[in-house]
Amino acid sequence: MTQKLDPWKSSEISDYAKLFEEFGISPFADVLSHIPNPHKFMRRGVIFGHRNFESIVHALNAKKPFVVLDGFMPTGRAHFGHKMVMDQIIWYQQNGAMAVVGIADREAHAVRGLSWAECKRIGVEEYLISLIALGLDPNRSRLYFQSECLPVMNLAFELGTKVNLSELSAIYGFSGETHLSHMVSTVTQGADILHSQLLEFEGPIPVVVPVGADQDPHIRLTRDIASKMNLFLIEVRKDKDGKNYFSVRGKGAPEDSFLRIETQLKARMKTKFTAKVSKEHMDIFGIFEEADEEILRTAVQEIELELGGYAFIPPSSTYHRFMSGLTGGKMSSSIPESNIGLSEDPKSAAKKVMRSKTGGRATVEEQKELGGEPNKCSVYELFYFHLVDDDNELLQIQKECESGELLCGTCKKNAAEKIEAFLTDHQEKRRIARERLCEFGIQY
Ligand code: SF4
Known part of the structure; x- marks a missing residue:
């Protein structure tokens, strides 16, 4: 039977391994050996899956900047299930990340009907105070409430131009009964995840979102929207002979932007590089002897930003198992x-x-x-x-x-x-x- 992931109900996942093939989540075991001093959840298989964690592995090893982002919906008491997320946020921060944590009060208001004052009280009393008590460092963190963060709300509005009701229904199972603010909360979540990459914050930067598997619909939606928001689509692949190919495609990008990308790459790539620019198809294809993906992406991002566009790196995510309840069955805030x-x-x-x-x-x-x-x-x-x-x-x-x-x-x-x-x-x-x-x- 196909499993259904619902971020707003405490889903019971019957078969974690099935998530690999059904939703394209990659096994975490594949990246584990490349992580310096992995967290106990990583070593013990509590974190079982990921999307694009390779870019975080690179940042950890190369000591490059990255962001860990997470959010808490303030609907009730924070328990040891929430502590799992808090522990991971602090681990990433201690390993070089900027920690960005949002209190999803708009979502709680839309989905559970809590008053704004109650959302704020629960958000601070239950979640933020415990997160700080567990060891969050104020020098490398940013805490915010969705309803008070104008860049998140503005970005959510823009993200809304890239997704329609059919797509939301396919991902979340929305029906004609679903009210509008519930739908808006999906793009607000997307804006939570992406907003750190706006120039007024960190700019384009790898972001990891540690979540339970039930939150994967938000990750899938956000990764999809991130690609649609960017002016250029970059693909890198290796053929069976070991050659590295890349392509940069643009949707509505100015004609000369591809020549600018080519010039930039020729000046920057360390390895031998050949490329073909096709004005007719608005794309550029290249071969290089060794993948130098970071230089490629940075050059394209810079031109994207010069042109006034977005340059979002699709977010990475990890997925952890849920703890069982003390009484057996699911752990639930309502029990x-x-x-x-x-x-x-x-x-x-x-x-x-x-x-x-x-x-x-x-x-x-x-x-x-x-x-x-x-x-x-x-x-x-x-x-x-x-x-x-x-x-x-x-x-x-x-x-x-x-x-x-x-x-x-x-x-x-x-x-x-x-x-x-x-x-x-x-x-x-x-x-x-x-x-x-x-x-x-x-x-x-
Ligand atoms: Fe084993 Fe009983 Fe301890 Fe559980 S509580 S670990 S079953 S000894």
């Missing part, structure tokens, strides 16, 4: 027992862990004989996703569980203590973070 909130009382959170669903057997004797099943255990997931950074320690828990040496009572007590200690510390950091909001430009 308090299924999740642990970042602002929740530490003692009540510890009690939830003690009540949570495990992969233990029916009796102690059975567990000692057969061992537990950590792959079916929400407590093990807490260790795996959040509570244990050391891979060897995690492996030890898994082995002791599977051998029957470790019993669920002891194991849950260990997890509950770790959760209580983490939340006690986090909430002290939240108290300090609240006083530092103005360092991040947030008036509240």
